[in-house]
Amino acid sequence: MASNKTFFCIFFFFLGLFLLTSSKAMAHSMKAPRFKTSPPCKRLVLYFHDIIFNGHNSHNATSAIVGAPAWGNRTILATQNHFGNVVVFDDPITLDNNLHSAPVGRAQGFYLYDKKDIFTSWLGFSFVLNSTNHRGSINFAGADPLMNKTRDISVIGGTGDFFMTRGIATLMTDAFEGEVYFRLKVDIKLYECWKQY
Amino acid sequence: MASNKTFFCIFFFFLGLFLLTSSKAMAHSMKAPRFKTSPPCKRLVLYFHDIIFNGHNSHNATSAIVGAPAWGNRTILATQNHFGNVVVFDDPITLDNNLHSAPVGRAQGFYLYDKKDIFTSWLGFSFVLNSTNHRGSINFAGADPLMNKTRDISVIGGTGDFFMTRGIATLMTDAFEGEVYFRLKVDIKLYECWKQY
Amino acid sequence: MASNKTFFCIFFFFLGLFLLTSSKAMAHSMKAPRFKTSPPCKRLVLYFHDIIFNGHNSHNATSAIVGAPAWGNRTILATQNHFGNVVVFDDPITLDNNLHSAPVGRAQGFYLYDKKDIFTSWLGFSFVLNSTNHRGSINFAGADPLMNKTRDISVIGGTGDFFMTRGIATLMTDAFEGEVYFRLKVDIKLYECWKQY
Numbered sequence: 001m002a003s004n005k006t007f008f009c010i011f012f013f014f015l016g017l018f019l020l021t022s023s024k025a026m027a028h029s030m031k032a033p034r035f036k037t038s039p040p041c042k043r044l045v046l047y048f049h050d051i052i053f054n055g056h057n058s059h060n061a062t063s064a065i066v067g068a069p070a071w072g073n074r075t076i077l078a079t080q081n082h083f084g085n086v087v088v089f090d091d092p093i094t095l096d097n098n099l100h101s102a103p104v105g106r107a108q109g110f111y112l113y114d115k116k117d118i119f120t121s122w123l124g125f126s127f128v129l130n131s132t133n134h135r136g137s138i139n140f141a142g143a144d145p146l147m148n149k150t151r152d153i154s155v156i157g158g159t160g161d162f163f164m165t166r167g168i169a170t171l172m173t174d175a176f177e178g179e180v181y182f183r184l185k186v187d188i189k190l191y192e193c194w195k196q197y
Numbered sequence: 198m199a200s201n202k203t204f205f206c207i208f209f210f211f212l213g214l215f216l217l218t219s220s221k222a223m224a225h226s227m228k229a230p231r232f233k234t235s236p237p238c239k240r241l242v243l244y245f246h247d248i249i250f251n252g253h254n255s256h257n258a259t260s261a262i263v264g265a266p267a268w269g270n271r272t273i274l275a276t277q278n279h280f281g282n283v284v285v286f287d288d289p290i291t292l293d294n295n296l297h298s299a300p301v302g303r304a305q306g307f308y309l310y311d312k313k314d315i316f317t318s319w320l321g322f323s324f325v326l327n328s329t330n331h332r333g334s335i336n337f338a339g340a341d342p343l344m345n346k347t348r349d350i351s352v353i354g355g356t357g358d359f360f361m362t363r364g365i366a367t368l369m370t371d372a373f374e375g376e377v378y379f380r381l382k383v384d385i386k387l388y389e390c391w392k393q394y
Numbered sequence: 395m396a397s398n399k400t401f402f403c404i405f406f407f408f409l410g411l412f413l414l415t416s417s418k419a420m421a422h423s424m425k426a427p428r429f430k431t432s433p434p435c436k437r438l439v440l441y442f443h444d445i446i447f448n449g450h451n452s453h454n455a456t457s458a459i460v461g462a463p464a465w466g467n468r469t470i471l472a473t474q475n476h477f478g479n480v481v482v483f484d485d486p487i488t489l490d491n492n493l494h495s496a497p498v499g500r501a502q503g504f505y506l507y508d509k510k511d512i513f514t515s516w517l518g519f520s521f522v523l524n525s526t527n528h529r530g531s532i533n534f535a536g537a538d539p540l541m542n543k544t545r546d547i548s549v550i551g552g553t554g555d556f557f558m559t560r561g562i563a564t565l566m567t568d569a570f571e572g573e574v575y576f577r578l579k580v581d582i583k584l585y586e587c588w589k590q591y
Contacts, residue, residue, distance in 0.1 A: 037589040066264035066281040067460040070468040074267040084460040084482045088281045090312045108311045109319045114502045115484045122503045126340035139351045143520035154533045154551025157351025195234040263461040263478040271464040285478045287509045305508045306516045323537035336536050336548045354548025392431040
């Protein structure tokens, strides 16, 4: 009889634990956790190279001024730290810091300068990758206070190998030659990764 | 005595399993899963129609060139595959491919042409839906290599019926008449769906 | 012997339950829940102030017209409800509705007017916060039908204190003085919050 009591004792102990566990699981499926944290599920370091059209370099320019404030024009970047200039670009992406390396894709989109007293910009663009390792696009948006050594923008989505991804990208100015050429190192850390269904 | 030993044996077996299960559950609530996959939680197929202002069609134009490179202007799309043209639009959305069907909303935002040697564009816009079936907005961003038969852009968020949504949209050029009219078929697949709290 | 049978009985009962629970957990780690809902994990109410350059106010203007349709220019907002005007801004953010309060950050990015028959706009911008309470950026995108009392846009990502965040922001026009000054109240509700790993 003692052994029967012990059975029931153990039985209800485990039953209680189970109900606790499953109610937790159910709550979880209905409510998102408060604060998520995880290491990156994917990481890429890439470079891209921007050569802005200045009236004399149409053979190799990869970007052009397409918007300017009333006090500017579309051939020379405006005074006041280029405030108001909008630039459209189609820049080669490389695995290293060499402009002449074989490109693995194109960085396409726009940036605009948005502060009068120092250089800052705002970016909306995609990495369109088409190499043996990666096929698909990564979409970016965010503020780039470009005088800082590193600054973060958002990865807001992706397609193909980067289907539904989210993360951040740390930008570093790797080179800067006058107002014609700059090279950015982009450290992409993806924290949400999906497989296409 | 043997039965007591067995009790303890079973007890610790289950205890171990429970701890394993609950530690997994706890880990899960703190760490996002590595690779998610699921079928769409919502799907919509819609069309939108773009009639670009060319100097002579202000009565029915739905979009206008607002940015151009130094070698272009704002009435005629620029040479070099319209590189650098920025277009703002307010296009009707329809359920079928007929421009004259009753619109269920407006596609509003901008696109820009960003490649010299072929047509490619970059899009930032919203579907603002206001019909009996759908009320709310879906926000899009991404690269559109428009010479491809299908291409994917990101759904980066939404409001109203599309609160907090994410997904991808597959674009297809459904018609193209000179440089004045185009119609896009948009197959929207949403993989994250929320109910407003 | 009866007690042995009972052992096995209990054993398989719990084994079954465990497998059920763990298979559920596994399914969960592979499939996202269908419809998520939760209260905001973070909420901020802030104001920002836009003073557009009109040719005479370069000393205190915080924004400038940088794109216009063929029928407009970059000093005066265009006819037809400013359709096609693109504006770049670097606006002070304050905790209250006073333009002269100490700013807690800057709202940086662009807006464009995108409808001929009423005022509507499309926004792509960041709150770059740099105060004792908040350090980091919040990125926004979406349609703003600005004649509505309240309207929602998407929070598409963030950095620093707002790492990987998502949510919506409810915009309210708090003041509007001719075509030079407006003040927006922004009620930011974040539903996905992360801690940087």
